[in-house]
Amino acid sequence: MADTGPSPDGAGSPGEGRYGERVFRPDQGGEGDRIDLGALTYDDTTMARLRALGAGPGWTCLEVGAGTGTVARRLLEEAGVAEVLAVDRDVRFLAAHPVTGLTVLQADVTDDDFTPGPFRLVHARFVLMHLPSPQHMVARLSRLLAPGGVLVVSDAVDLTTASAPDTPYTRAVRAMWQGLRDTIGTDVTQVPRYPELLREAGLESVAAEIHVPPLQPGSPISRFWADTWERARGAMVGTGLVDDAQLDEAVRHLASPGCAGLSPGMLTAWGWKRDGRRTQV
Numbered sequence: 001m002a003d004t005g006p007s008p009d010g011a012g013s014p015g016e017g018r019y020g021e022r023v024f025r026p027d028q029g030g031e032g033d034r035i036d037l038g039a040l041t042y043d044d045t046t047m048a049r050l051r052a053l054g055a056g057p058g059w060t061c062l063e064v065g066a067g068t069g070t071v072a073r074r075l076l077e078e079a080g081v082a083e084v085l086a087v088d089r090d091v092r093f094l095a096a097h098p099v100t101g102l103t104v105l106q107a108d109v110t111d112d113d114f115t116p117g118p119f120r121l122v123h124a125r126f127v128l129m130h131l132p133s134p135q136h137m138v139a140r141l142s143r144l145l146a147p148g149g150v151l152v153v154s155d156a157v158d159l160t161t162a163s164a165p166d167t168p169y170t171r172a173v174r175a176m177w178q179g180l181r182d183t184i185g186t187d188v189t190q191v192p193r194y195p196e197l198l199r200e201a202g203l204e205s206v207a208a209e210i211h212v213p214p215l216q217p218g219s220p221i222s223r224f225w226a227d228t229w230e231r232a233r234g235a236m237v238g239t240g241l242v243d244d245a246q247l248d249e250a251v252r253h254l255a256s257p258g259c260a261g262l263s264p265g266m267l268t269a270w271g272w273k274r275d276g277r278r279t280q281v
């Protein structure tokens, strides 16, 4: 199967930049708060899935692209796992909230010498979509699993915007995906293929689910998109798909009671590394 070639939406080659450079700079005021709005939206869903997969006492865990560390801390404090290695290219938000059992590592997970582990759980949320080849990353992360371990990958999935009526909101979402692709290489078109990528990496009992949070005015997800669009404004307007006035209208629409758009959601896929000694769930 071909690696991540041109996007099926015909959007052309992804940009050469990287996450946190032209867009989502960690040193730009409030970036940690933006990541936390995403975490507030999705952490309960993520934790429910990780606990259903068995994450609990005795588990050693790797949190890839850990951001502000909300999942890493909840694994330790709620699920009671033994230890979490939280890795990020920029660890300023992680280092600000140390907890027992949490080890913080500044590293680029695409580097060939990034080979920690093995772990019972490897989890990456909203990270692979920003990296050049999710196929390559799924294969790499699966090699960090101990026998009987589980790889869990979550990323944004947008199943409705392309066919939805043209509104200020849908124009903004389309401009966001195109603008992020052009500037930092973000590509969500591969996300529905994650179960296939997990199987290709040799993992077993692969399954997946999708959660789409409702866009209610003032909700964490609505505030997340509004803040994301402000930070990505240059990239979005640069696509030619929206101008500043249309983007302002879309941000106002998000905060209004009349907002009836469907948010992109989160697809979570998981698969197990074979362990000859035990039955997987």
Ligand SMILES: C[S@@+](CC[C@H](N)C(=O)[O-])C[C@H]1O[C@@H](n2cnc3c(N)ncnc32)[C@H](O)[C@@H]1O
Pocket: 019, 020, 035, 038, 039, 064, 065, 066, 067, 068, 087, 088, 089, 090, 107, 108, 109, 110, 124, 125, 126, 127, 130, 131
């Ligand atoms: C959208 S945030 C998601 C944070 C967290 N996983 C969450 O869901 O709340 C993406 C995170 O991945 C990190 N990241 C991006 N590329 C990375 C890389 N190549 N190596 C390590 N971390 C990376 C960023 O610094 C950022 O903290």
